[in-house]
Amino acid sequence: MTEELVVNIGPSHPSTHGVCRMVTTLDGEIVRHVEVVIGHLHRGIEKMAENRTYLQVVPLTDRLDYVGSMYANWAYCRAVERLAGIRVPERAEYLRVIVCELQRIASHMMSVGPAGADVGATTAFMYTFAQREQVVDLFEQLCGARLTYNYVRPGGVSMDVPEGWVDNVRAFCRSHPSAMAEVDRFLFGNVIARQRMKGIGVLAPEDAVAWGASGPVARGSGVSWDLRRDDSYSVYPRLDFDIPLGSNGDCYDRARVRLWEAIESCRIIEQALDQIEPGPVMAEAVPRLITPRPGEAYDHIEGARGSLGVYLVSDGTPRPYRMKVRSPAFCNLALVPMLAEGHTLSDLVVILGSLDPVFGEVDR
Amino acid sequence: MALIDDLGKALDSSPGGSVILTSVDAIMDWSRGKSLWTMPMGTACCAMELIAASFSKFDFDRHGTIPRADPRHTDVMVVAGTITYKMAPAVQRLYDQMPDPKWVIAMGNCAVSGGIFYYDTYSVVRGVDEFLPVDVYIAGCPPRPEALQDAIFQLRKKVDSESVAPGRVRDVEYVLPLPGDPRAGDRIQALRDGGGRK
Ligand code: SF4
Numbered sequence: 001m002t003e004e005l006v007v008n009i010g011p012s013h014p015s016t017h018g019v020c021r022m023v024t025t026l027d028g029e030i031v032r033h034v035e036v037v038i039g040h041l042h043r044g045i046e047k048m049a050e051n052r053t054y055l056q057v058v059p060l061t062d063r064l065d066y067v068g069s070m071y072a073n074w075a076y077c078r079a080v081e082r083l084a085g086i087r088v089p090e091r092a093e094y095l096r097v098i099v100c101e102l103q104r105i106a107s108h109m110m111s112v113g114p115a116g117a118d119v120g121a122t123t124a125f126m127y128t129f130a131q132r133e134q135v136v137d138l139f140e141q142l143c144g145a146r147l148t149y150n151y152v153r154p155g156g157v158s159m160d161v162p163e164g165w166v167d168n169v170r171a172f173c174r175s176h177p178s179a180m181a182e183v184d185r186f187l188f189g190n191v192i193a194r195q196r197m198k199g200i201g202v203l204a205p206e207d208a209v210a211w212g213a214s215g216p217v218a219r220g221s222g223v224s225w226d227l228r229r230d231d232s233y234s235v236y237p238r239l240d241f242d243i244p245l246g247s248n249g250d251c252y253d254r255a256r257v258r259l260w261e262a263i264e265s266c267r268i269i270e271q272a273l274d275q276i277e278p279g280p281v282m283a284e285a286v287p288r289l290i291t292p293r294p295g296e297a298y299d300h301i302e303g304a305r306g307s308l309g310v311y312l313v314s315d316g317t318p319r320p321y322r323m324k325v326r327s328p329a330f331c332n333l334a335l336v337p338m339l340a341e342g343h344t345l346s347d348l349v350v351i352l353g354s355l356d357p358v359f360g361e362v363d364r
Numbered sequence: 365m366a367l368i369d370d371l372g373k374a375l376d377s378s379p380g381g382s383v384i385l386t387s388v389d390a391i392m393d394w395s396r397g398k399s400l401w402t403m404p405m406g407t408a409c410c411a412m413e414l415i416a417a418s419f420s421k422f423d424f425d426r427h428g429t430i431p432r433a434d435p436r437h438t439d440v441m442v443v444a445g446t447i448t449y450k451m452a453p454a455v456q457r458l459y460d461q462m463p464d465p466k467w468v469i470a471m472g473n474c475a476v477s478g479g480i481f482y483y484d485t486y487s488v489v490r491g492v493d494e495f496l497p498v499d500v501y502i503a504g505c506p507p508r509p510e511a512l513q514d515a516i517f518q519l520r521k522k523v524d525s526e527s528v529a530p531g532r533v534r535d536v537e538y539v540l541p542l543p544g545d546p547r548a549g550d551r552i553q554a555l556r557d558g559g560g561r562k
Binding site for chain 2: 011012013014018019039040041042043044045047048051052059060062063066067110126129130133136146147148359360
Protein backbone atom coordinates (compact mmCIF):
# COMPACT_ATOMS: atom_id res chain seq x y z
CA MET A 1 0.00 0.00 0.00
CA THR A 2 1.57 3.22 -1.17
CA GLU A 3 0.27 6.68 -0.52
CA GLU A 4 -3.09 7.32 -2.14
CA LEU A 5 -3.22 9.87 -4.90
CA VAL A 6 -6.31 11.67 -6.14
CA VAL A 7 -6.27 12.40 -9.86
CA ASN A 8 -8.89 14.48 -11.56
CA ILE A 9 -9.75 13.46 -15.12
CA GLY A 10 -11.86 15.82 -17.17
CA PRO A 11 -14.25 17.54 -17.72
CA SER A 12 -12.32 18.28 -20.89
CA HIS A 13 -10.28 15.20 -21.56
CA PRO A 14 -10.06 13.45 -24.92
CA SER A 15 -10.68 10.02 -23.45
CA THR A 16 -13.82 10.81 -21.47
CA HIS A 17 -15.97 10.77 -24.62
CA GLY A 18 -17.60 14.03 -23.73
CA VAL A 19 -17.75 16.28 -20.74
CA CYS A 20 -17.44 13.84 -17.89
CA ARG A 21 -15.32 14.38 -14.85
CA MET A 22 -13.87 11.46 -12.94
CA VAL A 23 -12.28 11.96 -9.55
CA THR A 24 -10.02 8.95 -9.31
CA THR A 25 -8.30 7.68 -6.21
CA LEU A 26 -5.15 5.81 -7.15
CA ASP A 27 -2.88 3.46 -5.27
CA GLY A 28 0.19 3.49 -7.45
CA GLU A 29 -1.33 2.84 -10.81
CA ILE A 30 -4.28 0.86 -9.50
CA VAL A 31 -7.67 2.52 -9.36
CA ARG A 32 -9.14 2.23 -5.86
CA HIS A 33 -12.19 4.39 -6.33
CA VAL A 34 -13.80 6.47 -9.06
CA GLU A 35 -16.34 9.16 -8.54
CA VAL A 36 -18.10 10.18 -11.73
CA VAL A 37 -19.20 13.82 -11.71
CA ILE A 38 -21.88 14.51 -14.29
CA GLY A 39 -24.00 17.51 -15.15
CA HIS A 40 -21.51 19.48 -17.22
CA LEU A 41 -23.91 19.30 -20.14
CA HIS A 42 -27.15 19.67 -18.24
CA ARG A 43 -29.23 21.83 -20.58
CA GLY A 44 -32.59 21.41 -18.94
CA ILE A 45 -34.26 19.78 -21.94
CA GLU A 46 -36.94 18.11 -19.82
CA LYS A 47 -37.84 21.43 -18.28
CA MET A 48 -37.79 23.21 -21.65
CA ALA A 49 -40.25 20.66 -23.02
CA GLU A 50 -42.87 21.93 -20.59
CA ASN A 51 -42.87 25.28 -22.40
CA ARG A 52 -43.09 23.86 -25.94
CA THR A 53 -45.99 22.39 -27.86
CA TYR A 54 -45.83 18.66 -28.56
CA LEU A 55 -44.50 19.23 -32.06
CA GLN A 56 -41.88 21.74 -30.92
CA VAL A 57 -40.35 19.23 -28.53
CA VAL A 58 -39.19 16.98 -31.40
CA PRO A 59 -36.13 19.12 -32.25
CA LEU A 60 -35.19 19.13 -28.58
CA THR A 61 -35.15 15.33 -28.50
CA ASP A 62 -32.63 15.42 -31.36
CA ARG A 63 -30.17 17.07 -29.02
CA LEU A 64 -30.52 14.45 -26.29
CA ASP A 65 -28.48 11.64 -27.78
CA TYR A 66 -26.70 13.42 -30.57
CA VAL A 67 -24.92 10.31 -31.82
CA GLY A 68 -28.28 8.62 -32.39
CA SER A 69 -30.83 11.37 -32.81
CA MET A 70 -33.44 9.22 -34.54
CA TYR A 71 -34.00 7.09 -31.45
CA ALA A 72 -34.96 9.90 -29.17
CA ASN A 73 -37.24 11.24 -31.92
CA TRP A 74 -38.93 7.92 -32.21
CA ALA A 75 -39.27 7.18 -28.51
CA TYR A 76 -40.79 10.59 -27.91
CA CYS A 77 -43.16 10.31 -30.89
CA ARG A 78 -44.34 6.90 -29.73
CA ALA A 79 -45.18 8.34 -26.33
CA VAL A 80 -47.09 11.21 -27.95
CA GLU A 81 -48.96 8.84 -30.27
CA ARG A 82 -49.92 6.67 -27.33
CA LEU A 83 -51.08 9.70 -25.41
CA ALA A 84 -53.10 11.22 -28.26
CA GLY A 85 -54.23 7.92 -29.82
CA ILE A 86 -52.68 8.48 -33.25
CA ARG A 87 -52.34 5.52 -35.62
CA VAL A 88 -49.21 5.55 -37.73
CA PRO A 89 -49.38 4.39 -41.39
CA GLU A 90 -47.50 1.22 -42.18
CA ARG A 91 -45.04 2.82 -44.60
CA ALA A 92 -44.03 5.30 -41.93
CA GLU A 93 -43.40 2.43 -39.51
CA TYR A 94 -41.13 0.76 -42.04
CA LEU A 95 -39.28 3.99 -42.71
CA ARG A 96 -38.80 4.47 -39.00
CA VAL A 97 -37.32 1.01 -38.67
CA ILE A 98 -35.00 1.60 -41.62
CA VAL A 99 -33.70 4.96 -40.41
CA CYS A 100 -33.30 3.68 -36.88
CA GLU A 101 -31.30 0.67 -37.97
CA LEU A 102 -29.14 2.95 -40.10
CA GLN A 103 -28.76 5.11 -37.04
CA ARG A 104 -27.73 2.10 -35.01
CA ILE A 105 -24.94 1.46 -37.49
CA ALA A 106 -23.81 5.08 -37.36
CA SER A 107 -23.92 5.12 -33.59
CA HIS A 108 -22.09 1.82 -33.12
CA MET A 109 -19.41 2.99 -35.52
CA MET A 110 -18.81 5.88 -33.12
CA SER A 111 -18.30 3.34 -30.37
CA VAL A 112 -16.30 0.54 -31.99
CA GLY A 113 -13.83 2.98 -33.54
CA PRO A 114 -13.05 4.88 -30.33
CA ALA A 115 -12.82 1.54 -28.48
CA GLY A 116 -9.85 0.88 -30.75
CA ALA A 117 -8.53 4.41 -30.35
CA ASP A 118 -8.66 4.03 -26.56
CA VAL A 119 -6.28 1.07 -26.70
CA GLY A 120 -4.03 2.80 -29.19
CA ALA A 121 -5.34 1.34 -32.45
CA THR A 122 -6.41 4.53 -34.19
CA THR A 123 -6.65 2.87 -37.60
CA ALA A 124 -9.95 1.23 -36.72
CA PHE A 125 -11.43 4.64 -35.94
CA MET A 126 -10.56 5.82 -39.46
CA TYR A 127 -12.32 2.84 -41.01
CA THR A 128 -15.43 2.98 -38.86
CA PHE A 129 -15.74 6.71 -39.25
CA ALA A 130 -15.69 6.34 -43.02
CA GLN A 131 -18.65 3.94 -42.70
CA ARG A 132 -20.45 6.37 -40.44
CA GLU A 133 -19.90 9.14 -42.95
CA GLN A 134 -21.72 7.07 -45.57
CA VAL A 135 -24.74 6.68 -43.30
CA VAL A 136 -24.72 10.38 -42.54
CA ASP A 137 -24.72 11.05 -46.28
CA LEU A 138 -27.78 8.83 -46.64
CA PHE A 139 -29.54 10.80 -43.92
CA GLU A 140 -28.60 14.01 -45.60
CA GLN A 141 -30.22 12.83 -48.81
CA LEU A 142 -33.28 11.81 -46.85
CA CYS A 143 -33.97 14.84 -44.69
CA GLY A 144 -31.30 17.43 -45.36
CA ALA A 145 -29.55 17.29 -42.01
CA ARG A 146 -26.35 15.55 -41.09
CA LEU A 147 -26.85 15.24 -37.37
CA THR A 148 -30.06 16.69 -36.01
CA TYR A 149 -32.69 15.17 -38.25
CA ASN A 150 -36.08 16.04 -36.79
CA TYR A 151 -37.35 13.34 -39.13
CA VAL A 152 -39.69 11.22 -37.04
CA ARG A 153 -42.75 13.27 -36.13
CA PRO A 154 -45.86 12.46 -34.13
CA GLY A 155 -48.04 10.60 -36.62
CA GLY A 156 -45.37 9.43 -39.05
CA VAL A 157 -42.24 10.81 -40.63
CA SER A 158 -41.69 14.25 -42.07
CA MET A 159 -41.22 13.26 -45.71
CA ASP A 160 -41.05 10.30 -48.06
CA VAL A 161 -37.78 8.99 -49.42
CA PRO A 162 -36.22 10.83 -52.35
CA GLU A 163 -35.62 9.20 -55.71
CA GLY A 164 -32.77 6.73 -55.78
CA TRP A 165 -32.42 6.64 -52.00
CA VAL A 166 -33.51 3.02 -51.67
CA ASP A 167 -30.83 1.95 -54.13
CA ASN A 168 -28.20 3.87 -52.20
CA VAL A 169 -29.27 2.17 -48.97
CA ARG A 170 -29.15 -1.25 -50.60
CA ALA A 171 -25.68 -0.54 -51.96
CA PHE A 172 -24.54 0.50 -48.51
CA CYS A 173 -26.02 -2.61 -46.88
CA ARG A 174 -24.17 -4.80 -49.36
CA SER A 175 -20.80 -3.16 -48.75
CA HIS A 176 -21.08 -2.68 -44.99
CA PRO A 177 -20.67 -6.29 -43.72
CA SER A 178 -17.40 -6.81 -45.56
CA ALA A 179 -16.04 -3.55 -44.18
CA MET A 180 -17.02 -4.75 -40.72
CA ALA A 181 -15.32 -8.09 -41.27
CA GLU A 182 -12.16 -6.19 -42.06
CA VAL A 183 -12.42 -4.09 -38.89
CA ASP A 184 -13.10 -7.29 -36.96
CA ARG A 185 -9.94 -8.82 -38.32
CA PHE A 186 -7.53 -5.99 -37.67
CA LEU A 187 -9.02 -4.66 -34.44
CA PHE A 188 -10.40 -7.66 -32.61
CA GLY A 189 -7.89 -10.05 -34.11
CA ASN A 190 -4.98 -7.84 -33.11
CA VAL A 191 -2.92 -9.30 -30.25
CA ILE A 192 -2.31 -5.97 -28.54
CA ALA A 193 -5.93 -4.87 -28.72
CA ARG A 194 -7.09 -8.25 -27.43
CA GLN A 195 -4.75 -8.09 -24.48
CA ARG A 196 -5.82 -4.56 -23.65
CA MET A 197 -9.54 -5.40 -23.79
CA LYS A 198 -9.94 -9.03 -22.72
CA GLY A 199 -10.72 -9.53 -19.07
CA ILE A 200 -10.96 -5.79 -18.42
CA GLY A 201 -14.02 -4.47 -16.64
CA VAL A 202 -15.88 -7.76 -16.33
CA LEU A 203 -19.59 -7.26 -15.70
CA ALA A 204 -21.41 -10.30 -14.33
CA PRO A 205 -24.89 -10.96 -15.80
CA GLU A 206 -26.52 -10.63 -12.37
CA ASP A 207 -24.88 -7.26 -11.86
CA ALA A 208 -25.96 -6.13 -15.29
CA VAL A 209 -29.57 -6.86 -14.42
CA ALA A 210 -29.30 -5.47 -10.90
CA TRP A 211 -27.80 -2.17 -12.05
CA GLY A 212 -30.35 -1.67 -14.81
CA ALA A 213 -27.85 -1.95 -17.62
CA SER A 214 -29.30 -2.46 -21.06
CA GLY A 215 -28.35 -2.57 -24.70
CA PRO A 216 -24.93 -3.83 -25.78
CA VAL A 217 -23.59 -3.45 -22.23
CA ALA A 218 -26.04 -6.04 -20.91
CA ARG A 219 -25.83 -8.21 -24.02
CA GLY A 220 -22.05 -8.21 -23.80
CA SER A 221 -22.48 -10.00 -20.47
CA GLY A 222 -24.78 -12.57 -22.04
CA VAL A 223 -28.09 -11.12 -20.85
CA SER A 224 -30.40 -11.85 -23.74
CA TRP A 225 -32.59 -8.78 -23.53
CA ASP A 226 -33.55 -6.76 -26.54
CA LEU A 227 -36.74 -4.75 -26.72
CA ARG A 228 -36.97 -5.31 -30.45
CA ARG A 229 -37.69 -8.95 -29.68
CA ASP A 230 -38.82 -9.06 -26.06
CA ASP A 231 -41.26 -6.15 -26.16
CA SER A 232 -41.68 -6.07 -29.87
CA TYR A 233 -42.91 -2.80 -31.31
CA SER A 234 -43.57 -1.34 -34.74
CA VAL A 235 -42.95 -3.87 -37.53
CA TYR A 236 -40.13 -5.76 -35.83
CA PRO A 237 -42.22 -8.95 -35.39
CA ARG A 238 -42.26 -9.34 -39.18
CA LEU A 239 -38.49 -9.15 -39.44
CA ASP A 240 -36.05 -11.94 -38.83
CA PHE A 241 -32.83 -11.08 -37.03
CA ASP A 242 -30.40 -12.47 -34.49
CA ILE A 243 -29.29 -10.85 -31.30
CA PRO A 244 -25.53 -11.13 -30.79
CA LEU A 245 -24.51 -12.02 -27.25
CA GLY A 246 -21.18 -11.87 -25.47
CA SER A 247 -20.00 -14.49 -23.01
CA ASN A 248 -17.46 -12.88 -20.68
CA GLY A 249 -18.87 -9.40 -20.19
CA ASP A 250 -15.55 -7.65 -20.62
CA CYS A 251 -14.69 -4.64 -22.76
CA TYR A 252 -13.82 -6.91 -25.66
CA ASP A 253 -17.25 -8.54 -25.70
CA ARG A 254 -19.11 -5.27 -25.39
CA ALA A 255 -17.27 -3.76 -28.32
CA ARG A 256 -17.61 -6.88 -30.43
CA VAL A 257 -21.34 -7.19 -29.76
CA ARG A 258 -21.71 -3.70 -31.22
CA LEU A 259 -19.80 -4.70 -34.31
CA TRP A 260 -22.07 -7.69 -34.91
CA GLU A 261 -25.19 -5.68 -34.21
CA ALA A 262 -24.10 -3.31 -36.94
CA ILE A 263 -23.98 -6.25 -39.34
CA GLU A 264 -27.38 -7.57 -38.15
CA SER A 265 -28.85 -4.13 -38.78
CA CYS A 266 -27.96 -4.47 -42.46
CA ARG A 267 -30.06 -7.64 -42.60
CA ILE A 268 -33.00 -5.89 -40.97
CA ILE A 269 -32.78 -2.98 -43.38
CA GLU A 270 -32.71 -5.25 -46.41
CA GLN A 271 -35.79 -7.16 -45.24
CA ALA A 272 -37.62 -3.94 -44.48
CA LEU A 273 -36.80 -2.58 -47.92
CA ASP A 274 -38.20 -5.76 -49.47
CA GLN A 275 -41.44 -5.57 -47.50
CA ILE A 276 -42.16 -1.86 -47.69
CA GLU A 277 -45.17 -0.83 -49.77
CA PRO A 278 -46.12 2.56 -51.21
CA GLY A 279 -48.54 4.61 -49.18
CA PRO A 280 -48.85 7.68 -46.99
CA VAL A 281 -46.06 8.48 -44.55
CA MET A 282 -48.09 10.67 -42.23
CA ALA A 283 -51.28 9.87 -40.36
CA GLU A 284 -54.29 11.77 -41.57
CA ALA A 285 -55.60 14.80 -39.71
CA VAL A 286 -52.87 15.13 -37.13
CA PRO A 287 -53.44 18.65 -35.83
CA ARG A 288 -50.59 21.13 -35.62
CA LEU A 289 -51.50 21.72 -32.01
CA ILE A 290 -51.82 18.25 -30.55
CA THR A 291 -53.97 18.45 -27.44
CA PRO A 292 -54.24 15.05 -25.77
CA ARG A 293 -56.66 14.30 -23.00
CA PRO A 294 -55.23 14.44 -19.47
CA GLY A 295 -53.27 11.31 -18.75
CA GLU A 296 -49.85 9.79 -18.95
CA ALA A 297 -47.95 7.54 -21.32
CA TYR A 298 -44.66 5.71 -21.30
CA ASP A 299 -43.03 4.06 -24.25
CA HIS A 300 -39.61 2.63 -24.80
CA ILE A 301 -37.58 1.45 -27.75
CA GLU A 302 -34.26 -0.28 -28.16
CA GLY A 303 -31.82 2.52 -28.81
CA ALA A 304 -28.18 2.06 -29.66
CA ARG A 305 -27.27 2.29 -26.00
CA GLY A 306 -30.15 0.33 -24.53
CA SER A 307 -33.77 0.79 -23.68
CA LEU A 308 -34.63 4.42 -24.19
CA GLY A 309 -37.93 5.42 -22.63
CA VAL A 310 -39.96 8.60 -22.64
CA TYR A 311 -42.62 9.30 -20.04
CA LEU A 312 -45.13 12.02 -20.77
CA VAL A 313 -47.81 13.53 -18.60
CA SER A 314 -50.54 15.62 -20.15
CA ASP A 315 -52.87 17.97 -18.33
CA GLY A 316 -55.12 18.60 -21.31
CA THR A 317 -53.22 21.64 -22.60
CA PRO A 318 -51.20 21.73 -25.86
CA ARG A 319 -47.98 21.50 -23.85
CA PRO A 320 -46.66 18.49 -21.92
CA TYR A 321 -47.04 18.80 -18.19
CA ARG A 322 -43.91 16.74 -17.65
CA MET A 323 -41.46 14.88 -19.83
CA LYS A 324 -39.03 12.37 -18.37
CA VAL A 325 -36.42 10.50 -20.32
CA ARG A 326 -35.21 7.12 -19.17
CA SER A 327 -31.70 7.36 -20.49
CA PRO A 328 -29.77 4.10 -21.02
CA ALA A 329 -26.45 5.92 -21.11
CA PHE A 330 -27.07 7.28 -17.64
CA CYS A 331 -27.84 3.84 -16.20
CA ASN A 332 -24.83 2.30 -17.91
CA LEU A 333 -22.51 5.05 -16.73
CA ALA A 334 -23.36 4.18 -13.13
CA LEU A 335 -21.34 0.97 -13.60
CA VAL A 336 -17.99 2.77 -13.97
CA PRO A 337 -16.97 2.81 -10.28
CA MET A 338 -17.75 -0.88 -9.92
CA LEU A 339 -16.04 -2.00 -13.11
CA ALA A 340 -12.93 0.15 -12.80
CA GLU A 341 -12.00 -0.82 -9.26
CA GLY A 342 -8.76 -2.78 -9.20
CA HIS A 343 -7.81 -2.04 -12.78
CA THR A 344 -5.08 0.34 -13.85
CA LEU A 345 -5.62 3.97 -14.76
CA SER A 346 -5.16 3.28 -18.46
CA ASP A 347 -7.85 0.60 -18.29
CA LEU A 348 -10.29 3.09 -16.79
CA VAL A 349 -10.33 4.87 -20.14
CA VAL A 350 -11.08 1.63 -21.97
CA ILE A 351 -13.86 0.75 -19.53
CA LEU A 352 -15.52 4.12 -19.87
CA GLY A 353 -15.29 3.90 -23.66
CA SER A 354 -16.81 0.41 -23.70
CA LEU A 355 -19.93 1.71 -21.93
CA ASP A 356 -20.34 4.24 -24.74
CA PRO A 357 -21.86 7.12 -22.80
CA VAL A 358 -23.23 10.15 -24.63
CA PHE A 359 -23.39 13.06 -22.28
CA GLY A 360 -26.18 14.90 -23.97
CA GLU A 361 -28.36 12.03 -22.88
CA VAL A 362 -26.76 11.42 -19.50
CA ASP A 363 -27.19 15.02 -18.37
CA ARG A 364 -30.17 15.97 -20.57
CA MET B 365 5.85 38.95 -25.68
CA ALA B 366 6.84 42.09 -23.88
CA LEU B 367 10.25 42.15 -25.56
CA ILE B 368 8.72 41.71 -28.99
CA ASP B 369 6.16 44.40 -28.23
CA ASP B 370 8.86 46.87 -27.22
CA LEU B 371 10.96 46.01 -30.24
CA GLY B 372 7.96 46.39 -32.50
CA LYS B 373 7.12 49.76 -30.99
CA ALA B 374 10.70 50.98 -31.33
CA LEU B 375 10.90 49.85 -34.96
CA ASP B 376 7.57 51.42 -35.80
CA SER B 377 8.65 54.84 -34.51
CA SER B 378 12.21 54.89 -35.89
CA PRO B 379 12.76 56.12 -39.47
CA GLY B 380 13.11 53.25 -41.92
CA GLY B 381 12.14 50.80 -39.20
CA SER B 382 8.88 49.93 -40.86
CA VAL B 383 10.75 48.21 -43.70
CA ILE B 384 12.19 45.72 -41.22
CA LEU B 385 8.87 45.55 -39.41
CA THR B 386 7.02 44.61 -42.57
CA SER B 387 9.37 41.74 -43.29
CA VAL B 388 9.23 40.52 -39.69
CA ASP B 389 5.43 40.72 -39.78
CA ALA B 390 5.27 38.84 -43.04
CA ILE B 391 7.35 35.97 -41.68
CA MET B 392 5.54 35.88 -38.34
CA ASP B 393 2.07 35.92 -39.86
CA TRP B 394 2.96 33.41 -42.53
CA SER B 395 4.21 30.93 -39.97
CA ARG B 396 1.35 31.55 -37.56
CA GLY B 397 -1.42 31.46 -40.12
CA LYS B 398 -0.32 28.32 -41.87
CA SER B 399 -0.37 26.04 -38.87
CA LEU B 400 -3.28 26.92 -36.65
CA TRP B 401 -3.49 24.03 -34.24
CA THR B 402 -6.84 23.69 -32.60
CA MET B 403 -7.95 22.95 -29.09
CA PRO B 404 -11.18 21.00 -29.67
CA MET B 405 -13.44 22.23 -26.91
CA GLY B 406 -16.26 19.98 -28.03
CA THR B 407 -19.00 19.56 -25.48
CA ALA B 408 -22.19 18.59 -27.31
CA CYS B 409 -23.62 17.71 -30.72
CA CYS B 410 -21.37 20.11 -32.63
CA ALA B 411 -18.38 18.10 -31.40
CA MET B 412 -19.47 15.33 -33.77
CA GLU B 413 -18.98 17.64 -36.74
CA LEU B 414 -15.74 18.83 -35.22
CA ILE B 415 -14.53 15.21 -35.20
CA ALA B 416 -15.86 14.66 -38.72
CA ALA B 417 -13.85 17.65 -39.93
CA SER B 418 -10.55 15.94 -39.18
CA PHE B 419 -11.48 12.57 -40.69
CA SER B 420 -11.51 11.37 -44.25
CA LYS B 421 -13.55 13.25 -46.80
CA PHE B 422 -12.94 16.56 -45.03
CA ASP B 423 -9.42 16.03 -43.73
CA PHE B 424 -8.42 19.10 -41.81
CA ASP B 425 -4.74 18.20 -41.64
CA ARG B 426 -4.14 19.37 -45.17
CA HIS B 427 -4.71 22.94 -44.00
CA GLY B 428 -2.14 22.53 -41.27
CA THR B 429 -4.87 22.35 -38.66
CA ILE B 430 -4.30 19.55 -36.21
CA PRO B 431 -6.48 18.96 -33.16
CA ARG B 432 -4.46 18.73 -29.96
CA ALA B 433 -5.99 17.89 -26.63
CA ASP B 434 -3.40 19.83 -24.66
CA PRO B 435 -4.17 23.56 -24.50
CA ARG B 436 -0.46 24.37 -24.23
CA HIS B 437 0.16 23.13 -27.77
CA THR B 438 -2.59 25.07 -29.47
CA ASP B 439 -3.34 28.43 -31.07
CA VAL B 440 -7.09 28.30 -31.65
CA MET B 441 -9.81 27.16 -29.32
CA VAL B 442 -12.80 25.82 -31.21
CA VAL B 443 -15.76 25.98 -28.85
CA ALA B 444 -18.21 23.49 -30.32
CA GLY B 445 -21.33 22.86 -28.36
CA THR B 446 -23.41 24.09 -25.50
CA ILE B 447 -21.55 25.68 -22.62
CA THR B 448 -23.37 25.39 -19.33
CA TYR B 449 -22.69 27.38 -16.22
CA LYS B 450 -21.07 24.31 -14.74
CA MET B 451 -18.74 23.92 -17.71
CA ALA B 452 -17.84 27.60 -18.21
CA PRO B 453 -15.11 27.80 -15.52
CA ALA B 454 -13.35 24.81 -17.10
CA VAL B 455 -13.47 26.45 -20.54
CA GLN B 456 -12.13 29.69 -19.11
CA ARG B 457 -9.33 27.85 -17.38
CA LEU B 458 -8.33 25.98 -20.52
CA TYR B 459 -8.34 29.24 -22.45
CA ASP B 460 -6.07 30.81 -19.85
CA GLN B 461 -3.63 27.92 -20.26
CA MET B 462 -3.19 28.49 -23.99
CA PRO B 463 -0.07 30.45 -24.94
CA ASP B 464 -0.35 33.82 -26.70
CA PRO B 465 -1.20 34.64 -29.46
CA LYS B 466 -4.51 32.80 -29.30
CA TRP B 467 -7.83 32.93 -31.06
CA VAL B 468 -11.31 31.54 -30.46
CA ILE B 469 -13.81 30.14 -32.95
CA ALA B 470 -17.40 29.82 -31.75
CA MET B 471 -18.85 26.89 -33.66
CA GLY B 472 -22.59 26.39 -33.75
CA ASN B 473 -25.49 28.41 -32.51
CA CYS B 474 -25.04 27.28 -28.93
CA ALA B 475 -21.54 28.71 -28.76
CA VAL B 476 -22.62 31.82 -30.66
CA SER B 477 -25.68 32.75 -28.67
CA GLY B 478 -27.12 29.79 -26.80
CA GLY B 479 -29.03 28.76 -29.93
CA ILE B 480 -32.01 26.51 -29.30
CA PHE B 481 -31.28 26.78 -25.59
CA TYR B 482 -31.60 30.55 -25.49
CA TYR B 483 -35.11 30.56 -24.04
CA ASP B 484 -36.67 28.70 -21.15
CA THR B 485 -33.58 27.15 -19.68
CA TYR B 486 -31.68 27.99 -16.58
CA SER B 487 -28.33 26.33 -17.09
CA VAL B 488 -26.91 27.45 -20.44
CA VAL B 489 -24.51 30.33 -21.01
CA ARG B 490 -25.97 32.49 -23.80
CA GLY B 491 -22.97 32.44 -26.05
CA VAL B 492 -19.33 31.80 -25.27
CA ASP B 493 -18.53 35.48 -25.98
CA GLU B 494 -19.93 36.25 -22.55
CA PHE B 495 -16.57 35.29 -21.14
CA LEU B 496 -14.13 34.69 -24.04
CA PRO B 497 -13.07 37.02 -26.88
CA VAL B 498 -14.42 35.32 -30.02
CA ASP B 499 -12.77 35.94 -33.40
CA VAL B 500 -14.92 33.91 -35.79
CA TYR B 501 -18.55 32.89 -35.40
CA ILE B 502 -20.02 29.96 -37.35
CA ALA B 503 -23.78 29.73 -37.51
CA GLY B 504 -25.58 26.42 -37.84
CA CYS B 505 -27.05 23.74 -35.68
CA PRO B 506 -24.69 21.98 -36.27
CA PRO B 507 -22.57 23.72 -38.89
CA ARG B 508 -21.14 21.48 -41.58
CA PRO B 509 -17.46 20.55 -41.39
CA GLU B 510 -16.88 22.67 -44.48
CA ALA B 511 -18.10 25.68 -42.53
CA LEU B 512 -15.45 25.01 -39.93
CA GLN B 513 -12.81 24.88 -42.64
CA ASP B 514 -14.05 28.18 -43.98
CA ALA B 515 -13.77 29.62 -40.48
CA ILE B 516 -10.11 28.63 -40.42
CA PHE B 517 -9.59 30.51 -43.69
CA GLN B 518 -11.35 33.57 -42.32
CA LEU B 519 -9.21 33.37 -39.23
CA ARG B 520 -6.12 33.12 -41.41
CA LYS B 521 -7.08 36.44 -43.00
CA LYS B 522 -7.28 37.97 -39.58
CA VAL B 523 -3.94 36.51 -38.50
CA ASP B 524 -2.32 37.86 -41.66
CA SER B 525 -3.38 41.41 -40.86
CA GLU B 526 -1.79 41.38 -37.41
CA SER B 527 1.52 43.05 -36.69
CA VAL B 528 4.11 42.60 -33.99
CA ALA B 529 3.90 46.34 -33.31
CA PRO B 530 0.85 46.96 -31.12
CA GLY B 531 -1.90 48.91 -32.85
CA ARG B 532 -0.52 48.42 -36.34
CA VAL B 533 -2.62 46.68 -38.98
CA ARG B 534 -1.14 45.16 -42.08
CA ASP B 535 -2.79 45.49 -45.43
CA VAL B 536 -2.69 42.17 -47.20
CA GLU B 537 -3.93 41.43 -50.64
CA TYR B 538 -4.94 37.91 -51.44
CA VAL B 539 -3.69 36.41 -54.65
CA LEU B 540 -4.92 32.89 -54.07
CA PRO B 541 -8.65 32.35 -54.44
CA LEU B 542 -10.35 31.63 -51.16
CA PRO B 543 -13.46 29.56 -50.78
CA GLY B 544 -16.40 31.89 -50.47
CA ASP B 545 -14.75 34.47 -52.75
CA PRO B 546 -16.32 33.61 -56.11
CA ARG B 547 -14.88 36.54 -58.02
CA ALA B 548 -11.32 35.41 -57.37
CA GLY B 549 -12.34 32.03 -58.72
CA ASP B 550 -13.70 33.71 -61.83
CA ARG B 551 -10.38 35.39 -62.36
CA ILE B 552 -8.64 32.02 -62.28
CA GLN B 553 -11.20 30.64 -64.70
CA ALA B 554 -10.58 33.60 -67.01
CA LEU B 555 -6.87 32.87 -66.87
CA ARG B 556 -7.51 29.23 -67.72
CA ASP B 557 -9.65 30.21 -70.65
CA GLY B 558 -6.77 32.29 -71.96
CA GLY B 559 -8.57 35.58 -71.34
CA GLY B 560 -6.03 36.80 -68.83
CA ARG B 561 -2.90 36.83 -70.91
CA LYS B 562 -2.51 37.57 -74.55
S1 SF4 C 1 -25.62 24.41 -31.98
FE1 SF4 C 1 -27.12 22.74 -32.23
S2 SF4 C 1 -25.87 20.98 -32.84
FE2 SF4 C 1 -24.48 22.49 -31.94
S3 SF4 C 1 -24.32 21.96 -29.78
FE3 SF4 C 1 -25.94 23.46 -29.97
S4 SF4 C 1 -27.81 22.24 -30.17
FE4 SF4 C 1 -26.09 20.89 -30.61
